Amino acid sequence: MSKIHRYLPNSVPEIKEKMMDEIGVSSIADLYSDVPDELVYKGSLQIPGPSTEAEVKKHVSDLLEENATLKCPPFMGGGVWPHYVPSVVDEVVHRAEFLTSYTPYQPEISQGMLQSIFEYQSLVSELVGLDVVNSSLYDWSTAVGEAALMSSRITRKTKVLVPDLMSPYRYSVLKTYIEPAGLSVEKVDHDEITGLMDLEDLKDKVDNETAVVYVENPSYMGFVEENAVDIGEIAHDHKALYVVGVDPTSLGLVKAPGDYGADMVCGEGQPLGNHMSYGGPLLGILACKHDNRFIRQMPGRIIGITETLKDQRRAYVMTLQTREQHIRREKATSNICSNQALCAVAAGVYLGLMGPTGMRELGETIMSRARYAQRKIGELPGVRAPIFNSFHFKEFTVNFQNKSIDEINKELRAKGIQAGIPLTKQFPSLGETSLFCVTEVHSKKHIDMLVSALKEALEV
């Protein structure tokens, strides 16, 4: 290519030649002389371009416009939820010094990122009620996988117990993660009326081989796991660890898991200032007690407080790196290197803006709106919402007795509404049931629009 490209400052022929001259290279091909001839690619890469910025902007925007225009945010959750992202959050994560830096290997010049991550750890620590939070994992699903592996390393046991109403995606990721380590996973039944974990079944299944009992609170079906305290006690009676998976937006109203017996917490930090973006990037939360047995087994980066050597000024640094792959290699607690640091910064900014009052208001707003939607939808003929008799947070199940979800969703889609994750394949025993989600971004107008669209769909 002889053309000069705006991203390539040395693509100017005179500059390039001068550089080659200075180091005694006669052609670029000289620099590839060690690539065996038969491996040199004879074709040219069939990728359109180069393009000007205006061309790229139009091309990609046009493609994005092919995504449907919805009348209101989707009424969908299940691990990624529509929430409002305050402008300050986006402003901060677009700062070049944060956005375009990498892992703070050189702490003296990276205090900004180090302190921001330390604050993220600290803010989440307050929310979940545990002292130690790592600097992020990929998402909730992989955090469950890592939590199970960590529990097994701590207890030297191999059985994992999970609720049978757990998110099937998280369950699938968990299975993929733990299979090579020889761990097994078993599902604990739920009470058919309340959806809560069946404590008798848990007592039957938990044994001295159980490394961890995992619950989700709120559950995948959206209800608060009222038995959470008892479940932890049963786990501890068998020297199993107790891990709770959380949606952090609930923690302004719901007790911190660390205060009801959780040894570890995992969860999805996306709703804290991160956009849905078709499911990624997300923010895997992992927290544990301040106990050396736990801390030593923690996967991923952790930022700690320290001081400058010369004048004892407070500063921040990556610590306990001897757990990590770049030092410990195959004996590391995990292979994770790149994580979701910027999403963690976003979560920190978000929690800083919210404060204690904001987190409580967030929870109340969500619950009020979700409860209104639940009531209105439940009043429709042939509809039951929710199917479980429990306290629900922002998600709730909706069962349709007279029409299939496929048909209903088709009619909603025609009206520019995406509502409900069909549970028909995920949980066939629940019949024509869909998982709806309502948050602070759904106004009364949005909810009423959904209800009337559902009403019409059911009448057709």
Place this chain on the structure above:
Amino acid sequence: MTINFRQADWVEPLIFELSNKGRIGYQFPPLEPEINGSLDPENLIPETLQRIEAPDLPELSEIQVLRHYMHLSQMNYGVNSGLIYPLGSCTMKYNPIINEVLASHPKITGLHPMQEDETTQGILRILYTLKEYFLEITGMDDATLQPAAGAHGEWTGIMLIRKYHLENGELDKRNEIIVPDSAHGTNPASAHMAGFNTVEIQSNDSGTVDLEALTAAAGPQTAGLMLTNPNTIGVFEHDINEISKIVHDAGGLMYYDGANLNAIMGWCRPGDMGFDVIHSNLHKTFSTPHGGGGPGSGPVGVKDLLAEYLPVPGIVEDGGVYRLDWDKPKSIGKIHGFHGNVNVALKAYAYMVTLGGEGLKESSELSVLNANYVSRKLKDLKGYELTYDPEKPRKHEAVLSAAPMLEDTGVSALYVSKKLLDYGLHAPTTYFPLIVPEALMIEPTESEPVESLDAFIEAMTEINQLAYTNPEELLSAPHNTAVTKLDEVKAAHPKTICLSWRRFCQLMSEE
């Protein structure tokens, strides 16, 4: 040096220390009367699980939160805001602004991953096309975009190898993954997480794979080999065909760590070198920002023999219509909650079409030229050494050893890197790869104009001279960064370790 750098030093308190009771940083839209009146929030949560005391979060006004993080950002160093970020193995190239603009489009940020395919045709088409371009660049047959980072991709790739041997009834005996001693730490860690033992083989005198050692290590117990090419000293594995043959003859599969793909786009393709499964880092080769440690994206490409094991869901195209494909009965399962770091993939797509096939090749060539320009100008200085065949061309990175300087003056690679910070230049990767003593792993990338390369060379030269004339000045560096050298022992000591504000307050009250 003409650079006069001083990083901001705000002595910024923790956000908790800026709190003042009653302040708020965000306000929610009020509840409509019909919604507001109907509920008593106090009774929405079962009594045993009600949060009685609010979480101890700080209370700040919006401007305070903004300024706090603006201050912190000024105490950080990014490739777009700094001068050069030659962090070897990490490919810190320019992160184009237009890609950020596109990634903020509401038609990607507001998309839920469980929306019906009919409503997500735009993003599915982008992801599908990105996959096609990725296959074109790498010479593979199929791919998944789900892995959220390079190491996640490595683990996914090794899980595919595991599945392959399982399906062939050989997993019981094939329990070893071979890795060279020059490999990234993630390689053995990923292999271990996928259930394998790792066997490390020593590099030969050229810093490349020792064919004899490989032959000796390979056998019926071999599941595969993980290899970076060009490798971590920046040298192309010239014997790659023989390497592939040895591994394949033993019944193992070839894994390509794509960390260094930026060197070879358009020149050669891992798919033509005998690799069966690869990952690439979109945050390296395809310019997406590193975000202070992430999010990245680590797509995995495979040859046909592994395609049916790829994670669900895949993305397929049928007459111009795109859909998620969950019908993969032999898949290893799910590896990510949804579809991976989609927003990152979007930026990589924009980058690819900005450069096009020709431009990507030119990028690789210039990354190689830049690395050789720097390394050839530094390798003959007294304190540095380009280990392993110094006359041989490097690819996109080169590893200098500061071992001679350490021996002559007591100044180690650590102090070279700390002093670079004082010039406002980021340090190279240090002490990696492990096969080079006092390693300074330099990867300038093609984004750097020759002027910043010259600044880096000048700084490295000056540091080298200082080491021999005034080493004390180096041993106390850095001075111009937000903070001076840190007590890393205290940070990790069981008595003083403190990983959160909560803990900090406990330690304070105990004192």
